[in-house]
Amino acid sequence: MMSLFRSGPPSGEEDDAPFPAGTGLPAEHDPHDPWPGRRAPALETTGLGRRYRGAWALRDCSLAVPAGRVAAVVGPNGAGKTTLLRTAVGLLAPTTGQVRVFGRPAGESPAGIAFLAQGKPLYPGFRVREMLRFGRGLNPRWDEEAARRRLAGLGIPLERRVGSLSGGQRTQVALTLALAKQPDLLVLDEPLADLDPLARHDVMRSLMEAVAETGLSVLLSSHVVSELEGACDWLLVVNGGRVQVSGDIDDLLTGHRVLTGPAEAADALAARLPVISREETGRQATLLVRAAASPPDPRWSSRPAPLEEIVLAYLRSPGLSSLPRPSLTPAR
Amino acid sequence: MLWLTWRQHRAQILVTGGLLLALGLLLLVSGLRAGAYAAEHAPPGCPGPAAACLEVNTALYEDFYNPVYLVFGLLPFLGSGLIGAFWGAPVLAAEFERGTATLAWTQSVSVGRWLAVKLAVLGAVVVTAALALSAMIGLWLTVFRDALGDRRFHDGVFSMVGVVPAAWWLFAFMLGAAAGTFFRRTLAAMAVTVAVIALTVPVVFFSRDAYAEPDRTVTAEWSALFNGDGKVVGQAWVDPAGRERPDRPSGVCPPPSGVPAQSERAQTLVEECLIGKGYRMAVYHHPPSRFWRFQWTETGILLTAALVLGGLTAVRTLRRRS
DSSP: OOOOOOSSSOOTTSTTOSSOTTTOSOSSOOTTOSSTTSOOOSEEEEEEEEEETTEEEEEEEEEEEOTTOEEEEEOSTTSSHHHHHHHHTTSSOOSEEEEEETTEETTSOGGGEEEEOTTOOOOTTSBHHHHHHHHHHHOTTOOHHHHHHHHHHHTOOTTSBGGGSOHHHHHHHHHHHHHHTOOSEEEEESTTTTOOHHHHHHHHHHHHHHHHHHOOEEEEEESOSTTTTTTOSEEEEEETTEEEEEEEHHHHHHHEEEEEEEGGGHHHHHHHSOEEEEEEETTEEEEEEEOSSOOSOTTOEEEEOOHHHHHHHHHHOTTOOBOSOGGGSOOO | OHHHHHHHHHHHHHHHHHHHHHHHHHHHHHHHHHHHHHHHHOOTTOSSSSGGGHHHHHHIIIIIIHHHHHHHTTHHHHHHHHIIIIIIHHHHHHHHHHTHHHHHTTSSSOHHHHHHHHHHHHHHHHHHHHHHHHHHHHHHHHHTHHHHOOOTTSHHHHTTSTTHHHHHHHHHHHHHHHHHHHHOSHHHHHHHHHHHHHHHHHHHHHHGGGGSOOEEEEESOHHHHHTSSSEEEEEEEEOTTSOEESSOOOSSSOOOTTSOTTSHHHHHHHHHHHHHTTOEEEEEEEOGGGHHHHHHHHHHHHHHHHHHHHHHHHHHHHTOOO
């Protein structure tokens, strides 16, 4: 069976755990904590920018993902997803602005963050057993027993060389390493990109089990929205180096509607509601609007907007954004 | 970290250890055979500087010393090149190339510590290996000391003995590591490392004479200096008035008749004639007592370079720009 990692959130005794379980209070006074008395966000950026040789990969990015969430970072290729994730784990220093993880500058407490990089890099010549030893030697919070149990449950032999594993198995080994570290925040960069559908399902299921057992926060990037629905409860849309949407997925779903009605009435409607996308076919117009309820006008029929449609609509209109929380925007 | 360093680089460590063992065996066999030959063939009092020993001395040189020396004479370049390419270059370049740098640097160990352990441990192993090799060569040379004199200060031998090999290898290692931060591909870092070493070796080799102001000795018996244990830098003729001239004076002594003018015998006769007329040879040389001064000078230069390269590697790795 699948593993049982840490039975609860990190305890207050561990130096690297920023907060004790459940209490919502900091274990000790943390001068970096912007919200003393509340659990700091898993990830918070202010004015974050990163430039490579004159070109901005990420610019003016301010967002906050609450602790305990499974956040999906979506956007087209080259949008800046990887840059955002790498600054969060401290691999990249920001050019401008700040990144905080649980209230501390990124990279300051590496023990609390686990990172699964794109392509799931592992040492190809190592045996699986040696990869575990690598993790054990470099991480004080390492849970060897859980890691072994997890690999046994997946049927991955410890004596196999990493280079001879299948893509799905490699991902599972990398995920095992990340989870055995007992992180408070797990960051995964395109973890499903090179997997077949079955392996994608297995990996997501393993991840969700770990989240359910430990309550860890997850930040997960992908360019395929459909595979994240149902697994994630927070959405970040990154487009052209900027963050366009950051919000609770349920709030986004209830906060957006697809309206269909007569084309001649569309302008009047657009004057009253924020329109994300607009399509007209002959006399009929279809609008994706930011609104919680249907308009009173009976000429308009209304249906809830699926997540993928919302994401695509924002990506097609890079000038529009939904920040910080769509539920706070006027609903009428 | 220690285990990781060993596990990632054990191939290099084992191959280098094996090569050292093989070279040690070669030296041991050569030394033993040369000793046995001398014991069997040398007249009483030989090998030594006496004229009677010329034959056995020559045999020791030609048959035992020179073949092995030709192999080891490549070491300053070949050894450094191999260390730089196979020990230094992969340390960072391979991690970047395979993407495992992101794996290693997102564990609970800081990047600074990761780098410090890797460079320090591997650097220490490289230095130990070089010192072991230089000690073995030093022991092997003692077999030939009676026959050939102390050759440690000679051009080709100097960088195989003492502490200089360790400095060369450490320099090569750090050069490879630094190249890895610039090129991020193992093969490119290897190529650049070897190329830079290929440039550095001759530069250092030819600047060695300048480590100290050479002594000037004016003598009629210069062959003793040339065949001695010191390091000869240059020579010139001095006429009876004390003026120095770079070429052998012509027109003073006519070429001897009955001997081909270009032969060695003719040269010797002319030189003997010049000495008889009051000419002398001025020899610029470093006496053998300067051996260790030269060793530490070269070591200092190379260690400084290694330190600079190590600092460069650290700065580029810690800047977090991957």
